[in-house]
Amino acid sequence: MNTKIAFPAMVKEYRLANNLTMEQLAEKIGKTKSTISKWESGTRSPKIYEIEEIAIFFGVHPEVMMFGETSTASPDAKNGTVQAINDKVVQLHPERQEIVLEVATEQLEEQIKANTPQAENKVVSISEKRVEYEVRKRVDKSAPGKVSAGTGYWQEDDYDTIVSFYEDDIPDDDDYDTIAIVVGHSMEPKIKNGDFLFIKYTSQVDTNTIGIFQVNGENYVKKLKDGYLQSLNPDYDNIQLTPNDEIRTIGEVVDVYREG
Incomplete structure (x- = not known):
């Protein structure tokens, strides 16, 4: 039965x-x-x-x-x-x-x-x-940045646009601090070029967590591993970290939005 x-x-x-x-x-x-x-x-x-x-x-x-x-x-x-x-x-x-x-x-x-x-x-x-x-409601949110899944960059001054999202597909306002669009393919298939990332500012994330990291002045979306930042796409290199690198955690990726 x-x-x-x-x-x-x-x-x-x-x-x-x-x-x-x-x-x-x-x-x-x-x-x-x-x-x-x-x-x-x-x-x-x-x-x-x-x-x-x-x-x-x-x-x-x-x-x-x-x-x-x-x-x-x-x-x-x-x-x-x-x-x-x-x-x-x-x-x-x-x-x-x-x-x-x-x-x-x-x-x-x-x-x-x-x-x-x-x-x-x-x-x-x-x-x-x-x-x-159910009529799915859309909400407009500001997406002030671009973040690279490849060579590393975070732009807040030349990309500030209003994006329409399905409200039930995005996290609550208290769960994130900013939104950025992804440029590049190194984090596919989980994160694709054109996806929007919902990011919570934090100075530290756990191992095996995807976050935004600044290495020697350049910013990346990567998965944190022991001793390196991982690219999920095997066609792209990981970023090896050394004691001489200047490393800063900008935030944790709490959700990914992909239209359709």
Whole structure:
């Protein structure tokens, strides 16, 4: 027998069944704690590709997450192959987990197109169903800076524009201090050229956290590692840090906004 469970409750149910905190789940699927919290509270709706990503992570079909249908079996009752994959994936470094997630997402998309021709129609119907009861509100925010995902620069004087965002897709005002647009490709696939970063000013961030860092006068968006700043895109070099470098943390990236 099947039961219907709304997406917010389902995320929390699967997260707890896998003994994960919000922070741990956010790190594993490349989101922020703020995003997970809003998903579980129902104040923010995920995009279609995000539903696919979290479904793959938990080892369930995306339609289960999309349509709120789940079986009465325990959420962690996975078949042997899925369990074996999960056992391997959890042993990988986060950047390698992201590669596995990308490959799995591509395979799933190909499978859906091949085996369920009406999948695209279902996706449209989900969006249309949301519109029936919710008009997504837009808000205008100032984006005063550009930040490079490549060679490092932070401009506040020649880029100050007003950007329209979906209100339910951005963090609360208290969670960030400024907004910057990304220029460059070194942090793909998580952060892409043209994305908007919501940044909280801080002088220190934890290891494995994406932040804005100034090195010898140049500013970068990178992931902090022990002894270097990491570029998520393997085609770009990491920034090795030495005792002679002048290093300053400008802030932590608390959320990423991508239109569409």
